Amino acid sequence: MTLSDQQLRAVELVESGANAFLTGMAGTGKSTATTAIYGRSKRPIDLCATTGIAAINLAQQFRERAGITVKTYTIYRYAGIMLGPNPGQEFGSFFSYLELNMTRSRRAAFQRIRSAQTIVIDEISMLPGRVLDYLDFHFRKIRQKDKPFGGIQIVAVGDFLQLPPVAKNGIYDWAFLSETWKAAGFTTCYLTQIFRQNEPAFIDALNDFRVGRISGETARVLATRVARFPSRNIPRLFTHNAQVDKWNHYQLECIESNEREFLAVTNGPADQVEFLVKNLVTPQVLTLKLGARVMFTANLTSGSEMLAANGECGFVEQFDVIADKGERAIRILKDDQSTLNVPTHVWSFDPQDETSATFTQFPLRLAYSMTIHKSQGLTLSEALIDIRAAREPGQAYVALSRLKSLSGLYLKDWFSGVFVSPDAINFYRTLERTNAIAVCP
Numbered sequence: 080m081t082l083s084d085q086q087l088r089a090v091e092l093v094e095s096g097a098n099a100f101l102t103g104m105a106g107t108g109k110s111t112a113t114t115a116i117y118g119r120s121k122r123p124i125d126l127c128a129t130t131g132i133a134a135i136n137l138a139q140q141f142r143e144r145a146g147i148t149v150k151t152y153t154i155y156r157y158a159g160i161m162l163g164p165n166p167g168q169e170f171g172s173f174f175s176y177l178e179l180n181m182t183r184s185r186r187a188a189f190q191r192i193r194s195a196q197t198i199v200i201d202e203i204s205m206l207p208g209r210v211l212d213y214l215d216f217h218f219r220k221i222r223q224k225d226k227p228f229g230g231i232q233i234v235a236v237g238d239f240l241q242l243p244p245v246a247k248n249g250i251y252d253w254a255f256l257s258e259t260w261k262a263a264g265f266t267t268c269y270l271t272q273i274f275r276q277n278e279p280a281f282i283d284a285l286n287d288f289r290v291g292r293i294s295g296e297t298a299r300v301l302a303t304r305v306a307r308f309p310s311r312n313i314p315r316l317f318t319h320n321a322q323v324d325k326w327n328h329y330q331l332e333c334i335e336s337n338e339r340e341f342l343a344v345t346n347g348p349a350d351q352v353e354f355l356v357k358n359l360v361t362p363q364v365l366t367l368k369l370g371a372r373v374m375f376t377a378n379l380t381s382g383s384e385m386l387a388a389n390g391e392c393g394f395v396e397q398f399d400v401i402a403d404k405g406e407r408a409i410r411i412l413k414d415d416q417s418t419l420n421v422p423t424h425v426w427s428f429d430p431q432d433e434t435s436a437t438f439t440q441f442p443l444r445l446a447y448s449m450t451i452h453k454s455q456g457l458t459l460s461e462a463l464i465d466i467r468a469a470r471e472p473g474q475a476y477v478a479l480s481r482l483k484s485l486s487g488l489y490l491k492d493w494f495s496g497v498f499v500s501p502d503a504i505n506f507y508r509t510l511e512r513t514n515a516i517a518v519c520p
Contacts, residue, residue: 080144086112089268090119093197093234098227100203100265101236104289105480106275109236110137113199114144116234124234125191127154128201131358136456137201138430139389143378148430154200154210158217159188163210166247170216192221195231202455203237204473204503207244208257215259227263235265239503240289241473242455251472255506267510275458281485288476291499306489309463312372313489314392315448316478318468323448330447334368339398341365344423347436351428355438359426360453362444371395373411374446377424386419387411390457392446393419409441451478461487472500 082090089112092099101109117124126141126149128134138151155162164173177185195218200206215228222229235254243251254260276282280300287297311330317323331338343363345352356363361376372394379387381403393413402408406422413419424442429435451474454462459481466475475497482488 080111080115080118082111082115083108083272085268085270085272086115089270090115092266092268093232094120096232097266098232098263099234100267101234101270102238102267103270104238104273104285105241105477106273107270108272108274109238109270110140111144111274112270113137113201113234113236114141117141117149117199118145118147120197122196122232124197124199125157125195126151126199126201127157128152129154129205130202131354132360132453132455133202133205135358135426139378140456143389150429154198154206154214156184157188157191157198158214159185160213160217163207163213166209170213173213174217174220189221192218192229192231197232197234198228199234199236201236202242203235203254204239204241205237205244206254207252208254208260209252211254211257212259215263227259233263233265238473239506240499241477242452243472243500243503246471251500251502253500253502253506256502269510275480275483278485281482281488284485285476285480288479288497289473289499290504291497293497300485301490302493304485304488304490305493306463306491309489311447313461313463314374314446314459315463315465315491316451316454316481317448317465318451318470318474320450322465323450326448327445331366331368331371331445334370336369339367341367341441343438343440345436345438347428347434351436352438355426355428355436359438360444360449361424361426361438361440361442363438363440365441365443367395367398367409367443367445369395369398372446373443375411375421375442376444377426377442379419379421379424379442387413387421390459409443411443454478454481457481458483459487460484461489463489463491465491466497467492467494469494470498472498472503474498 086108089101093116103109128137131153134151134153138149141147141149218229218231224230273282284297284300287294315326375387375389375391378389393411396412397410400408400410400420402420402422408420408422411419411421423439426438427435460483464478466478469475
């Protein structure tokens with residue numbers, strides 16, 4: 080794995096033992112740097128994320144970039160804290176409740192914390208500050224050490240100008256506003272070299288979107304990407320599930336062939352199965368027709384050869400074909416005009432635990448549309464994006480930054496503005512003003 084100078088500095092920062100905040104625009108290689116940090120560390124590192132989707136994506140990124148299988152957790156499951164204390168609930172009483180209701184999984188979580196040395200928390204922007212404060216309290220209690228996070232090194236990865244934590248009464252409880260963030264003394268490594276895109280005009284537009292600024296030049300560039308009558312086959316990104324379901328249903332109805340339903344096979348503990356069903360991009364009930372446009376939801380390989388990458392698209396050409404290993408498969412005509420017989424794929428709740436839940440399904444989903452939240456972690460060659468109803472901070476920016484090139488971007492219509500968090504803007508400005516961004520300038 081070849082690293083940029085900035086990514087190498089990120090690795091060195093973590094190796095120093097400092098609490099680190101790895102941040103930067105979408106496409107600057109935060110995931111690549113995280114993979115390198117894990118692979119080169121002389122200390123054991125536990126890998127966590129703030130949401131189920133992010134945890135699954137994190138494991139997949141390691142398989143893609145390093146060819147290794149790693150165990151990933153949501154930070155909630157890792158710590159054994161369910162959803163954490165309710166707002167206003169006293170931390171001590173919640174911890175006592177956990178101790179009095181000690182399940183097998185919680186006992187394992189407490190043991191992980193006692194032996195932990197370094198924890199990566201990916202997509203840190205979506206972690207409420209209240210939960211970060213509790214994690215600090217939780218780790219101190221379990222390890223009986225009066226140090227930030229009980230002496231565990233924390234590597235926070237993400238961008239506070241992307242998707243936020245769930246708002247309460249319109250207020251976002253950002254992790255960087257918490258007392259714990261201030262006390263932990265995070266050293267910031269700000270990655271600036273962009274790898275996903277290489278067009279200066281598009282990069283400048285994304286920079287504007289990230290901070291909620293629509294310059295005259297950005298408006299001019301994006302106005303050229305408004306598509307009144309785009310191709311039906313271009314994937315669409317919407318803000319709400321109802322829009323996704325409506326468009327997928329409409330597209331499928333337009334195809335004059337019979338529907339086929341494929342039901343995922345699930346095994347294992349019910350709570351783990353529920354987690355996989357909720358967080359996988361692959362649907363539990365996959366409804367297809369011959370000619371339907373689909374997207375691959377996993378990397379498919381043969382030895383070292385990449386047959387299909389997560390996010391690639393194609394069309395359903397034939398059902399009930401036989402794959403190389405004699406498995407029942409669906410034949411897909413990929414956009415590069417090659418064909419691929421696609422068998423079922425197995426996702427595990429914990430790939431290193433044979434008793435954990437599994438979800439077996441064809442690694443496909445209809446490619447006509449998905450929510451912006453579900454698209455996080457994907458790189459798309461083209462997409463039609465409707466951001467007119469994007470009201471969460473960073474939502475519009477996340478959507479546009481999935482695209483590799485300006486030519487692949489289509490806007491449903493013009494929009495009234497871009498929503499960003501003033502608190503997040505001020506946070507980054509403060510880092511710049513105080514020269515806190517010193518590791519990866």
